[in-house]
Amino acid sequence: MNISSRASAYLxxxxxxxRGxxxxxxxxxxxxxxLRVVSDGHGQGFVTYRDLGGLEGVELDAFIAGQRDFFTEIGRPVEWKYHDYDLPVDLPDRLVAAGFEPEERETVMVGETAGLAAxxxxxKGVRLREVAGRxxxxxxxxxxxxxWEADRSWLPDLLERDIAGPGDRCAVVLAEAGERVVCAAWMRFxxxxxxxxxxxxxTLKEWRGKGIYRSMVAYRAGLAVERGFRLVQVDASDDxxxxxxxxxxxxIATTTPYMWVPPTV
Structure with missing residues (x-):
């Protein structure tokens, strides 16, 4: 990916x-x-890092297999988050050879919070606010x-925990039309x-294309400005x-999750 000098500074x-x-x-x-991360309770794990410290070849293969086997033993799926500038260049092939499967690629995007808040x-008729409780x-x-037409029973517990902390705090924002939630999003400080x-x-299907997503970005950028944060980062889908x-x-980059799901999960 060819990027501008400003994007290089963001990277x-x-x-x-x-990262990491x-x-x-x-x-x-x-x-x-x-950094090998295991979710408290249930849920997938993560392998995250800034770089692999020069690991390559058979040593890298053994290291990848070690992470895969660890999560297999505890019965958890794991995501290895690969960035397109990670070394060595054959890392994706080695992950696939170890049984990891690539999921949809996303684009890492960064911008100034002050500009986004505008x-x-x-x-009209849609109100944005932070959540007020369970x-x-x-x-x-x-x-x-x-x-998503899928179970999200785990989501309230996860968001409630992340709002409370400890660690990087989370703020959850919803968009309401009357008494109906039509969109929701969150952020980490x-x-x-x-x-x-x-x-x-x-966003609910019938409410897409009306500018709600843009306004949710602006609202959260405003919260960031209030708290003194200068930059905002998003792993963006193609949409x-x-x-x-x-x-x-x-x-500034693209990122692809490589997933390992133990056979018993």
Missing amino acids: RAYDEQL RPMPGRTAERIGPV APAPP SDLERIREMEETV HQGTDFVSLWGGS SRPILSRLGLEA
């Missing part, structure tokens, strides 16, 4: 401040060059289950860095990338 900040950072609400252990307000989280669960990161952004680009975010 350096992203590498130095966010511990995840709140999860147990993390440093294993060689990586994005359009929500459409009942709001249950309403978000219902909306998410409608959007990465303490000690310049960054917040944006997550979620599910979200054009919207975020128009709002001023820069593409």
Whole structure:
């Protein structure tokens, strides 16, 4: 990916401040060059890092197999988050050879919170606000289950825990039309860095294309500005990338989750 000088500066900040950072609400252990993360309760694990410290060849194969076998023993799926500039260049092939399967590629995008906060307000009749308690989280669960046609019973507990901390705090924002939740998204304030990161952004089908997603980005950017955070980072889907680009975010890399699911899961 060819990127601008500004995007290159964003990439350096992203590498130095966010990659390999511990995840709140999860147990993390440093294993060689990586941080091996196990979710508290149920859920998948993660392998995250800034770089692999020069691991390659048969040593890298053995290391990948060790992480796969660890999560197999505890019966958890695991995501190895690969960035397109990671070394060695044959890392994706080695992950696949070890049984990991690539999922949909996303684009890492970064921008200035101050500029994003000036994005359009929500459409008439739609109100944005932070959640006020458990009942709001249950309403978000219902909306998410409608959007994805899948069970999201775990979501209120996860968001409630992440809002409370410890670690990088989470803020959850919903969009309401009357009494109905039509969109929800969340963000993390990465303490000690310049960054917040944006997550979620599910919208009911009949409410898409009305500017709600853009206004949710702006609302969360405003919260970041209030708390003194300068940069916002998003792992953007192909659907979200054009919207975020128009709002001023820069593409700095692509990232692909490589998943291992133990045979018994």
